[in-house]
Amino acid sequence: MSAFWARHAWVGGGIVDRVRIECSAGRITGITAGADAAAGDHELPGVVYPGAVNAHSHAFHRLLRGRTHGDGGSFWTWRDLMYREAGRLTPESYERIATAVYAEKVAAGWTSVAEFHYVHHRPGGEPYDEPHAMELALARAARAAGIRLTLLDTCYLSSGFGAPLAPEQERFGDGTAERWLDRLAALRARFAAEFAPDEVSVGAALHSVRAVPVDALATIAARIGTLDGPDGPGAAAGDAGLPAMPLHIHLSEQPAENEACLAATGRTPTDLLHEHGLLGPRLSAVHATHLTAGDIDLLGSARATIVMCPTTEADLGDGIGPARRLADAGANLSLGSDQHVMLDPLAEARALEHGERLASGERGRFSPAELVRAMTAGGAASTGRDVGEIRVGALCDLIAIDPASVRTAGSDPAQLVMSAFAADVREVVIGGRSRVSEGVHRELGGLADIAADLVAASSAN
Ligand SMILES: [Zn+2]
Structure with missing residues (x-):
């Protein structure tokens, strides 16, 4: 079991404050609003959306x-x-x-x-x-x-x-x-x-x-x-x-x-x-x-x-x-x-x-x-999968959007979809596992290197 904590998260169609999301075997097993982070919780850096x-x-x-x-x-x-x-x-x-x-x-x-x-x-x-x-x-x-x-x-x-x-x-x-x-x-x-x-x-x-x-x-x-x-x-x-x-x-x-x-x-x-x-x-x-x-x-x-x-x-x-x-x-x-x-x-x-x-x-x-x-x-x-919601039972896929970047500062957390860009996504969790943090893929490395490999693979065709 692992747990994530967010100052704001999109739950049930709106923003909820101080949310603890528990995850086991890749699925969400518990959601508690108005909660403090517990020792060992992974605090996600921003407003958390599915x-x-x-x-x-x-x-x-x-x-x-x-x-x-x-x-x-x-x-x-x-x-x-x-x-x-x-x-x-x-x-x-x-x-x-x-x-x-x-x-x-x-x-x-x-x-x-x-x-x-x-x-x-x-x-x-x-x-x-x-x-x-x-x-x-x-x-x-x-x-x-x-x-x-x-x-x-x-x-x-x-x-x-x-x-x-x-x-x-x-x-x-x-x-x-x-x-x-x-x-x-x-x-x-x-x-x-x-x-x-x-x-x-x-x-x-x-x-x-x-x-x-x-x-x-x-x-x-x-x-x-x-x-x-x-x-x-x-x-x-x-x-x-x-x-x-x-x-x-x-x-x-x-x-x-x-x-x-x-x-x-x-x-x-x-x-x-x-x-x-x-x-x-x-x-x-x-x-x-x-x-x-x-x-x-x-x-x-x-x-x-x-x-x-x-x-x-x-x-x-x-x-x-x-x-x-x-x-x-x-x-x-x-x-x-x-x-x-x-x-x-x-x-x-x-x-x-x-x-x-x-x-x-x-x-x-x-x-x-x-x-x-x-x-x-x-x-x-x-x-064909139970994805796209922060809900008990759903697959635990979360993204943390920076609400204080040059693009988003001042935005209502519930309206970030009208101001944020992919560049504001600071962390990505899939199946309860952090895959990307601050623009670096944890297994594959930096995005510029990944893009360079795309070009190399295409020209080697
Ligand atoms: Zn098409």
Whole structure:
């Protein structure tokens, strides 16, 4: 058993003073407000919030940061550069790159990540001798950095409606929905045997309605529930009312996707998922930027999670999704950093509100408490874990935010989400264990060295 003490902590949706948090076997076992620190308690340096949950990540997209702005371009030209990086990855370089990215995430205050992973095979599509080589690379990276990983193994079968994979996409594909489902089942069994489910687990993703043909959607819908299993990863999460196996999809990020879907099927992407019974609490819809009123009603009444990625959506010029309307309709909101144009959960949460303000001309579209929830517990269903709250029984993931930095001095502790940045995160605890302190990762060292290794791993490709 260990115990942490904080002058202020975010408990039950608000700030509580002088809080003692007890932890055993990685979970919170006791919370006492108005308490003094006991001898041996670890005093956390700042206002303590639950660890942030990153519900959408492509680790290797970090390689594009600060390198795609030279000649304007569009979402689709950005994607060409991304494919070039994807084509160069090896299991070895992927592990080094992801280790650096996950360490940067942990230092920023993200303590869980849902990794939307589709670089499965060798360039050209031939499997590696170790069929899960790329997935194991990500799992090892997450373990090294200390972040909780939900590896979303992604189904990617076509380059558009009625179009086969392009050559640069061949390593993403398994050929058929059945082969993807078989590989997913094998991966879940393998990871359940090798990793602690609180640390590394396997979920599922469909890349998009562009990449998964309609007949494959039907096959997947018929079989996806059978993969949950009573003993597999996420089974304990199922006991906590969370989906045993999360299912994610990129949804309506670009108007062109909606137009192609309507032309091919007569339905919007959301309606197509609804038709196949794929909407529900298991589903995390990523972006959900360009929706009809009917789409919003469907996602809301299904109690789906919407993963907003505000800094990526701004960077790519995607548009501003209807976050407030989705929340009002009943959807659960979470946040992801997607292509990692920055890694900063506080800036991401703030950008959610800023987008709403810019689009509506109104302030206070989301309260600070709603933004904190999107940044933390909003991602629990997306990861299939009991994370994102300082609550007895939850996993003990905590971040301490400096309330007296040059950026935050004078801020109300309950409104730090509107003023603090990742640079104000002074300590990060995951599973009751301190992983980052004062910007230094306890196992991997200083962040500048970690970033230098990312560049070295990428150029050695
Ligand atoms: Zn994405």
